[in-house]
Amino acid sequence: MAEKDVIIIGGGLAGTATAFYLAQDGVSVTLIERGGLGGEASGANAGSLxxxxxxxPFRHLGEAWARQFQxxxxLYVESLRMWGSLEAELGTDLEIKFGGGLMVATSESEMAELARKAEIERAAGLEIQLLTREETRRRAPYLSDRAIGGAFCPQEGKANPLLVAPAYARxxxxxxxxxLSAQGNATITREATHYTVTANNQTHRARRIVIAGGTGTPALLEMLGLQLxxxxxxxxxxVTEPATPFIPHLVYCAGEKxxxxxxRIGSVLIGGGWNARIDPRGRPVVDSDSLxxxxxxxxxVVPGVASLTLLRTWAAFVNGTADWLPILGPLPGSPGAFINYVPWLGFSGGPAAARALADMVQGRTPSVAADFAAFAPK
Incomplete structure (x- = not known):
């Protein structure tokens, strides 16, 4: 049984990125993934940065929540900065493009919400431009007449989620x-000074472990006697058939999902957090009403998509927390155990969260600028 410095459980973006940054620092790492690398939320999301x-949540949880979310x-601002150099760092094409994100308003009340939201976003380092109807029309002529304005963030973009976790792993x-992928479910045993992880009839041992299991995290935490x-x-x-490029931005709606x-090949990805169903075996499946x-x-909102053929719709679980805050850092009552869990915007925030956690695992202050006390597991 070989002993490593760190064992990581989970082979999505969170786990593979953490493995990369630890290995970059000279730390010996074993990563264990129950299925394929990036095979769950990390590869099934739409690739929004x-x-x-x-x-x-801004509308329903209020401005007080938004300030706590700051x-x-x-963290996401820092992560977008890291995305800008990630292809060079990993030595591969990830289809990253920063065309900017446009949150579209269709009423004056939505424009007022965007203005209040922009104050909080700018304080966190986001570049937000509030656009009039005319400015929105010039910048995004593909939108329908429903658009009366919007909020534009030039730092936002997109990447291909199918490429990222495997690239980090390589x-x-x-x-x-x-x-190690396709290992099946792992079991964790805590010893006096070590953790033993068993998967695929193999046993691994390390003084430190990182839980990066996405939606499988609760079961892993339960083995440590923890609940979060x-x-x-x-x-x-x-996703639609490929079409001539006509949507250069990441587009959101301020009032609807x-x-x-x-x-890059011209296909249009359409989402927004519409609910899927769960089948009798507990798997997410497409809901026709939501579709x-x-x-x-x-x-x-974008009339140009009406003539395109829909190729595929898929369902997946997305990680969440009620307050939308990441959970990053050492686990309480479990010396040497850490968690990397970024809800809702995990693809966007993955690089910065992983870099910060790799620092924490080594006992260092995170090199990423953020208030990590706000993300401490409780």
Missing amino acids: HAQIPAD PALT AATRLGAEI AIQAFPIQVS LTMKQT ASNLALACA
Whole structure:
């Protein structure tokens, strides 16, 4: 039984990025993934690189919540900066493009909300431009007449989620990390000074472990006698046939559930957090009512998608917390155990969260600028 400095459980973006940054620092790492690398939320999301405060929680949880959420905004700003150099760092094409994010308003009340939200976002380092109807029309002529203005953030963009976790894993392997996929469910045993992790009839041992299991995190924490307020929600995303590029931005709606973006090959991804169903085996599956509503809204806001053929719709679980704050850092009562859990915007925040956690695992102050006390597991 070989002993490593750190064992990471979870092979999505959180786990593979943490493995890479630890290996980059000379730490010996074994990563254990029950299925395929990036096979769950990390690869099933729509690839948005965004940091604007989502409109729905801002409206329903209020400005007091948004100000408490501000440390997460700072983390996402830092992460978007890291995304800008990630292809060079990992030595591969991730289809990253920063075309900016446009949150579209269709009423004066939504414009007022965007203005209040922008004050909080700017304080966290986001560049937010409030656009009039005319400015929105010039910048985004593909929008329908429903758009009366919007909030534009030039720092936002998109990447291909299918490429990122595998790229981090390959880069970590080049630096000496051991990456083990298709291992099945892992079990954790805490000893006096070590943790033993068993998976696929193999036993691994280390003084430190990182839980980066996404929606599988609660079961892993239970083995350590811990419970955290972690949630999983089934949502769905659709993709069209390729079309001539006409949507250069990451598009949101301020008042309704819609996100849209166009990939490098021209396919349009349509989402927005519409609910999927859960089948009798506990798996997320597409909900036809949600699909119809999502597509109708997409056609109303961006009429150009109406003529495109829908190729596929898929469902997946997304990580969540009630306060939308990440959970990062040492686990209480479990010396040497750490958690990397970024809800809702985990794809956007993954690089910065992983870099910070790799520092924490080594007993260092995170090199990422953010208030990590706000993310401490409780």
